[in-house]
Amino acid sequence: MSFVEYGDTIKDGDTAIVFLGHESMFPVKVQHGTVTQTKYGVIRHSTDLIGKKYGSKVTCSKGGWVFILHPTPELWTMNLPHRTQILYSTDISIITMMLELKPGSIVCESGTGSGSLSHALIRTVAPTGHLYTVEFHQQRAEKAQEEFREHGVEHLVTVTNQDVCKNGFGVSNVADAVFLDIPSPWEAIGHAKSALKAEGGRICSFSPCIEQVQRTCLTMEEYGFTEINTLEILLRVYNVRTISLQIPDLGKAAEDNSVASFDSSNPSHQGSPCANLQQGTVQFKSGVPLREVVGHTGYLTFATKS
Amino acid sequence: AMEGGPSARIREGDCAVLKRDEVFKAVSVLRRRKIIFEKQWFYLDNAIGHIYGTTFEVTSGGNLQPKQEVEETTTETKEAGTDNRNIVDDGKSQKLTHDDIKALKDKGIKGQEIVQQLIENSTTFRDKTEFAQDKYIKKKKKKYEAVITIVKPSTRILSTMYYAREPGKINHLRYDTLAQMLTLGNIHAGNKMIVMETCAGLVLGAVMERMGGYGSIIQMYPGGGPVRAATSCFGFPKPFFDNLHEFPLSKVQSLLSGTFTTETLPADPEENALVEEESNGLSEEKQTSLQETEEEPAPEAPMEINPTEEQDTMDIDAEDVEFKENKEKENKENVREKQIKQWERRKKLKEAAALLREKNADGLIVASKFHPTPLLLSLLEFVAPSRPFVVYCQYKEPLLECYTKLRERGGVINLKLSETWLRNYQVLPDRSHPKLTMSGGGGYLLSGITVILEKGKSDSSNSEALKMEEPSSKRCKLQDLPC
Numbered sequence A: 001m002s003f004v005e006y007g008d009t010i011k012d013g014d015t016a017i018v019f020l021g022h023e024s025m026f027p028v029k030v031q032h033g034t035v036t037q038t039k040y041g042v043i044r045h046s047t048d049l050i051g052k053k054y055g056s057k058v059t060c061s062k063g064g065w066v067f068i069l070h071p072t073p074e075l076w077t078m079n080l081p082h083r084t085q086i087l088y089s090t091d092i093s094i095i096t097m098m099l100e101l102k103p104g105s106i107v108c109e110s111g112t113g114s115g116s117l118s119h120a121l122i123r124t125v126a127p128t129g130h131l132y133t134v135e136f137h138q139q140r141a142e143k144a145q146e147e148f149r150e151h152g153v154e155h156l157v158t159v160t161n162q163d164v165c166k167n168g169f170g171v172s173n174v175a176d177a178v179f180l181d182i183p184s185p186w187e188a189i190g191h192a193k194s195a196l197k198a199e200g201g202r203i204c205s206f207s208p209c210i211e212q213v214q215r216t217c218l219t220m221e222e223y224g225f226t227e228i229n230t231l232e233i234l235l236r237v238y239n240v241r242t243i244s245l246q247i248p249d250l251g252k253a254a255e256d257n258s259v260a261s262f263d264s265s266n267p268s269h270q271g272s273p274c275a276n277l278q279q280g281t282v283q284f285k286s287g288v289p290l291r292e293v294v295g296h297t298g299y300l301t302f303a304t305k306s
Numbered sequence B: 001a002m003e004g005g006p007s008a009r010i011r012e013g014d015c016a017v018l019k020r021d022e023v024f025k026a027v028s029v030l031r032r033r034k035i036i037f038e039k040q041w042f043y044l045d046n047a048i049g050h051i052y053g054t055t056f057e058v059t060s061g062g063n064l065q066p067k068q069e070v071e072e073t074t075t076e077t078k079e080a081g082t083d084n085r086n087i088v089d090d091g092k093s094q095k096l097t098h099d100d101i102k103a104l105k106d107k108g109i110k111g112q113e114i115v116q117q118l119i120e121n122s123t124t125f126r127d128k129t130e131f132a133q134d135k136y137i138k139k140k141k142k143k144y145e146a147v148i149t150i151v152k153p154s155t156r157i158l159s160t161m162y163y164a165r166e167p168g169k170i171n172h173l174r175y176d177t178l179a180q181m182l183t184l185g186n187i188h189a190g191n192k193m194i195v196m197e198t199c200a201g202l203v204l205g206a207v208m209e210r211m212g213g214y215g216s217i218i219q220m221y222p223g224g225g226p227v228r229a230a231t232s233c234f235g236f237p238k239p240f241f242d243n244l245h246e247f248p249l250s251k252v253q254s255l256l257s258g259t260f261t262t263e264t265l266p267a268d269p270e271e272n273a274l275v276e277e278e279s280n281g282l283s284e285e286k287q288t289s290l291q292e293t294e295e296e297p298a299p300e301a302p303m304e305i306n307p308t309e310e311q312d313t314m315d316i317d318a319e320d321v322e323f324k325e326n327k328e329k330e331n332k333e334n335v336r337e338k339q340i341k342q343w344e345r346r347k348k349l350k351e352a353a354a355l356l357r358e359k360n361a362d363g364l365i366v367a368s369k370f371h372p373t374p375l376l377l378s379l380l381e382f383v384a385p386s387r388p389f390v391v392y393c394q395y396k397e398p399l400l401e402c403y404t405k406l407r408e409r410g411g412v413i414n415l416k417l418s419e420t421w422l423r424n425y426q427v428l429p430d431r432s433h434p435k436l437t438m439s440g441g442g443g444y445l446l447s448g449i450t451v452i453l454e455k456g457k458s459d460s461s462n463s464e465a466l467k468m469e470e471p472s473s474k475r476c477k478l479q480d481l482p483c
Helices: A045-049 A073-079 A089-098 A116-125 A136-150 A184-195 A208-220 A252-256 B096-104 B113-121 B132-146 B155-165 B177-186 B202-211 B227-234 B248-257 B270-282 B282-293 B301-306 B307-313 B315-333 B335-357 B372-382 B399-409 B458-469 B473-480
Strands: A015-021 A023-030 A033-039 A041-044 A057-059 A065-069 A106-110 A131-134 A156-162 A176-180 A201-207 A226-246 A281-290 A299-303 B015-019 B023-028 B034-037 B040-043 B055-058 B064-065 B147-151 B193-196 B216-221 B242-246 B363-367 B387-391 B414-426 B433-439 B444-450
Touching: A015 A033, A015 B414, A023 A073, A033 B064, A041 A045, A045 A057, A057 A073, A089 A116, A089 A201, A089 A226, A089 A299, A089 B155, A106 A116, A106 A184, A116 A131, A116 A136, A131 A201, A136 A156, A156 A201, A176 A184, A184 A201, A184 A208, A201 A208, A208 A226, A226 B399, A281 B399, B015 B034, B015 B155, B015 B227, B023 B034, B023 B155, B023 B372, B064 B193, B096 B113, B113 B132, B155 B177, B155 B202, B155 B227, B177 B202, B177 B414, B177 B444, B193 B372, B202 B216, B202 B227, B202 B363, B216 B248, B216 B335, B242 B248, B242 B335, B248 B335, B248 B372, B363 B372, B372 B387, B372 B399, B387 B399, B399 B414, B399 B444
Parallel strands: A106 A131, A106 A176, A131 A156, A176 A201, B193 B216, B193 B363, B216 B242, B363 B387
Antiparallel strands: A015 A023, A015 A065, A033 A041, A057 A065, A201 A299, A226 A281, A226 A299, A226 B414, B015 B023, B015 B147, B034 B040, B055 B064, B055 B147, B387 B444, B414 B433, B414 B444
């Protein structure tokens, strides 16, 4: 396996995702002779994992079971060890499309942070593209480098430990796209422009506060960027539920001697499996929004160098 | 490298996109060919050789001329009011008449100068606030400065263009929803993908762009052949089509049951695809609007049926028609050629069938006008375990049913029903605010991951799976009833 190439069977050294159910999962590094503890009991790598197919059900020592999944950038994003605040897949997908990334693209990114976006970028630009990622925090830069090696993608990425606002991306006139997720992106716009190819490219900056966006937009305009566009994307997830609503008692039962009159007066409900009358209730399927959702991650400002 | 694609410079024969403000139009770059876009007509001849992203001015005679960056001539001291308490709308603030403006235009005076004259002849301009002056200039520039930018096609541009111009043709799939699909589906180079779409080939094109010519795609199609009008707008290099296969939906059942043969081919895809494209634009659109009239008057339907609008966007289709007509004439002259073609089609169909039979696809993308449940229940059979799948639907209800049926079937985990909201912002000094909210209209997604389906004991494992992923129905009733 690698994060940019599917494999069928679990091998020694792979990073696999242990799926316990209902969004409960964690990554595991597969190693001969190692065991992993779960709430369903122990998983023995040598016998339970290595050689098995990805997507298999694995029975743990206490009789419970889990699924073992092939890693993807999206699963990694949900499970990675946080060293910073991270970008999630909803923002990542619009960033990837609006930066027009594809196999062969050269991308510059700063900061590397926990590498959530980095993995997605590498996946998209592989096998012929490259990611230049800049992180000013030495420990984070080293940790990211280590993860890229473990995930079989180190040939597609260069991690540089420096301050992007002072020293730029370490490359010039090579990038098709630049992404900024730093506290003062306006200080890096000049460097971003020189990192982009002479014939042009795309830029994106992620900021939580509108004041940051304001300064970034002004600086982008100063540097001659066009098509400056700020947007925000929000994810709404729905739980699929069967809901029962009680039929109010209006005293009709006494008069009609049948509650079923409600059902028969609604021919549209007939034949639908989830709308039957049952002891004075009506059932239906609904997509129920989660009680609490993410209301804001950050503003995304896109622009073109042409 | 395979992903080469179109060069940085505009070349004859390229597929390009015209852009004016937020309006896009896909065209093919041909010499001496009149283009009508945003009420202007011009020829693209002079654009050839320039870098993509260049902005042109339309001169008299319909020629394009690269726009010179002009320094704003604001040498005069800026004068502005502070509020509008003394500005009265008497309809007489502009001293130039309609005839005066028309005369200026007829003289071939540049748009920029007309705007300057309008400002000078506006009695209220100086009293307007600085912000109002800015807004006034922007509005006039938009009207009188005839500029267009020529950009390279991409998923970003084409999906934005289709959503704005012809949402009915792509089942109202908004571009941020398409972006989610590509990410949730882990689309990347080297995949073996199954794509089932009725979005004019836009989703197929987006998948092809992300795969960069590496790997293979099997497009499942309804009717006589796949529609790829939008795919052709991407201008992909030829090698991208080497590993693009197609397989008729009507043969899926026989392939799964093992009775598949290539004896009865579906009708000729070329002729059929053509018919279908035309009907997509008209009759089908009418059908949809008829279905919808019960609840809402489907406001977009008349716009889409509008024949000038049709012609306007679909220049490429028109060429295809010409091209295919010529081709057909040749075919009649040579029957043998037709036989060879049929043999080739049969061979391609066999290849696609063989690829599907391996049942090891790396993902499934569905975005169609059909009910998603039967598509999913059948097509998931062709997907390997531990691979993502994504289904788009314009409506939420069919996905609720699909979710339930997939749970009953088993072999899938991490099912998620979602929607994205997109908000655009105006960012200007002291004037920042959200532009427009786009909710609802972008469609819904159901995504998940396949796992090995254990047949036989599916009943017990399913109830377990339900317990594992969903709170028990009793508990949810308690939660939901009092609300």
